[in-house]
Amino acid sequence: MNRMVAALLVSAGAAAVLGGCGAAGAGSPPVTVVREIVPPSTTTAVVAPPATSVVVVEPPVTVTRVPVAPSLTSCQRLLAEGFSYTYAFNAWVNAGRPLSWDADRDGYPCEQSYGNRN
Numbered sequence: 001m002n003r004m005v006a007a008l009l010v011s012a013g014a015a016a017v018l019g020g021c022g023a024a025g026a027g028s029p030p031v032t033v034v035r036e037i038v039p040p041s042t043t044t045a046v047v048a049p050p051a052t053s054v055v056v057v058e059p060p061v062t063v064t065r066v067p068v069a070p071s072l073t074s075c076q077r078l079l080a081e082g083f084s085y086t087y088a089f090n091a092w093v094n095a096g097r098p099l100s101w102d103a104d105r106d107g108y109p110c111e112q113s114y115g116n117r118n
Contacts, residue, residue, distance in 0.1 A: 073100070073101075073113075074091075074095075074100070074101060074110075075088060075101055075109065075110030075112065075113040075114070076113050078091065078110065078113070079110070079113040079114060085110065085114045085117065088109065088110045088113075088114065089108075089109060089110075092109040092110070097109075
């Protein structure tokens with residue numbers, strides 16, 4: 001810091017000798033200007049706490065199925081689980097049209113469970 005004050009004193013004196021701004025007149029003694037460099041004041045920044053977030057976790061949905069007896073046929077199980085006749089028909093086709101699903105062999109499966117469809 002002493003170097004900065006000395007540099008200011010030298011520059012102020014040089015300005016007075018050379019007749020720059022703020023220089024004294026020709027007959028008056030030179031004026032020495034001293035400027036003090038003050039460090040910026042220490043300030044404390046106020047920081048708000050981070051915003052808290054609320055996470056709501058829904059409990060998992062449980063599906064309760066009625067236990068079906070293993071002795072039921074495929075058509076009876078489909079009906080007991082609540083599937084439509086269209087679903088049962090498509091399941092029969094996807095299974096390769098097994099004869100055990102079509103008791104009277106007329107091309108309409110699950111007629112004992114879902115009723116006569118022809």
